Amino acid sequence: MKSRKIIALLLALLLTVLMVCGCNKAGSTSSGVKGEKPKVTLWTTGSDNLRVLFETAIKAYNERAESTSVVELQFIMSGSGDQGLSSRLAAAKLAGEKNTDFDLIAENGSSLAAYVEEAGEDIFVKLDFDKIPNYKNLKMKSGFYTDCVVPYRGTTVVMAYDSARLPNPPKTWDELINWIKDNPGRFAYNSPGTGGAGAAFVNLALYKDLPEEAKVSTDRKWVDQWGPGWDILKEIHPYLYKSGGKVVYPNKNQGTLDLLINKEVDLIPAWADQVLTNLAQEILPETVKIYQLDPPLSGTDVVFAVPSIGGKPEDTYDFINFMISPEGQKICLETIYAVPVIDVSLIDSDVKHMVEDLDVSKFSVISHGSLGDIRNEYWDANIATLP
Numbered sequence: 001m002k003s004r005k006i007i008a009l010l011l012a013l014l015l016t017v018l019m020v021c022g023c024n025k026a027g028s029t030s031s032g033v034k035g036e037k038p039k040v041t042l043w044t045t046g047s048d049n050l051r052v053l054f055e056t057a058i059k060a061y062n063e064r065a066e067s068t069s070v071v072e073l074q075f076i077m078s079g080s081g082d083q084g085l086s087s088r089l090a091a092a093k094l095a096g097e098k099n100t101d102f103d104l105i106a107e108n109g110s111s112l113a114a115y116v117e118e119a120g121e122d123i124f125v126k127l128d129f130d131k132i133p134n135y136k137n138l139k140m141k142s143g144f145y146t147d148c149v150v151p152y153r154g155t156t157v158v159m160a161y162d163s164a165r166l167p168n169p170p171k172t173w174d175e176l177i178n179w180i181k182d183n184p185g186r187f188a189y190n191s192p193g194t195g196g197a198g199a200a201f202v203n204l205a206l207y208k209d210l211p212e213e214a215k216v217s218t219d220r221k222w223v224d225q226w227g228p229g230w231d232i233l234k235e236i237h238p239y240l241y242k243s244g245g246k247v248v249y250p251n252k253n254q255g256t257l258d259l260l261i262n263k264e265v266d267l268i269p270a271w272a273d274q275v276l277t278n279l280a281q282e283i284l285p286e287t288v289k290i291y292q293l294d295p296p297l298s299g300t301d302v303v304f305a306v307p308s309i310g311g312k313p314e315d316t317y318d319f320i321n322f323m324i325s326p327e328g329q330k331i332c333l334e335t336i337y338a339v340p341v342i343d344v345s346l347i348d349s350d351v352k353h354m355v356e357d358l359d360v361s362k363f364s365v366i367s368h369g370s371l372g373d374i375r376n377e378y379w380d381a382n383i384a385t386l387p
Helices: 002-026 048-062 085-094 109-119 133-137 173-182 196-207 212-216 220-225 227-239 252-261 272-280 313-323 326-336 371-382
Strands: 039-046 070-077 104-108 149-162 267-271 288-291 299-305
Touching (some): 039 085, 048 070, 048 326, 085 104, 109 299, 149 196, 149 272, 149 326, 196 227, 196 371, 220 371, 227 371, 313 326
Antiparallel strands (some): 104 299, 149 267, 149 288, 149 299
């Protein structure tokens, strides 16, 4: 009898365990365990300051009791030689993969054409903006794939200079070209394949005199119109920064900034947020200032988009909403001096004045998809190799 009772008790216990497991499975979140928040993987690429930004923002978000998901970061350093984010997404989609960990990406709005070119028009999910309450506070809407993206900051390339050595910098493109020739070795730009600041400088040379439609076109016909721009870049090559008697194009955006920090050059194209961050950290001398050239170097909105091959589109909304809230915008502003996409008056920060002259609605935009690869290949073969 005693053994029968023990067996009955064990069977009852086993039945209870099975029932609990069954209930957990039926009522689980996308994390697979009842009561746990679903994990969302955010992918982005760029310079190291963006890694710092998202590590800071994600930590703040994950620590909030009211957050409905847990975000993890996958960061690809630009110019590292790794396969680019757009190519990784395209490869996964074209291989028929679904429910991947490409849940959410953060990318320059002007770069999205490359994703669509490689992976197809349906690479991004159309968003339900009603699930993003803070969307109503945005000062601007993206000009690229508007139904599929949410801008979370603005960014632009500017001219950065040391006012102690260069009190009156050249203000127009023609003045800049003449100044470079008159001041050999005092100007530098990074190789375009390693960072957006150098790419923006090259783009301005190539597109300055082309129709506006060319700036946002992926049509290869425009490549044939780049000749005058390449001629200018070849013309100024001998007058650029040199080391050991040879012209040097720095690697990555920070490489050019390092030359300005070390007073080896007086003037460079640079991302505004990187310059302001270096100034705030007293890495750049306080005499360094920024301004926009005429015509301007390119800028863009930076956006969130949800890939159609991600496994948790619904779970991404809460983090997107957080990033465009006053709290999220404060993190963007104070971490990398990003241009806010909401009214600055809503942000409680002592550094708002640092970006008051940068208006995202006035940024010049160049978005040409895979033409950027053609640009980089030509530059590597025909500009970088000049004596």
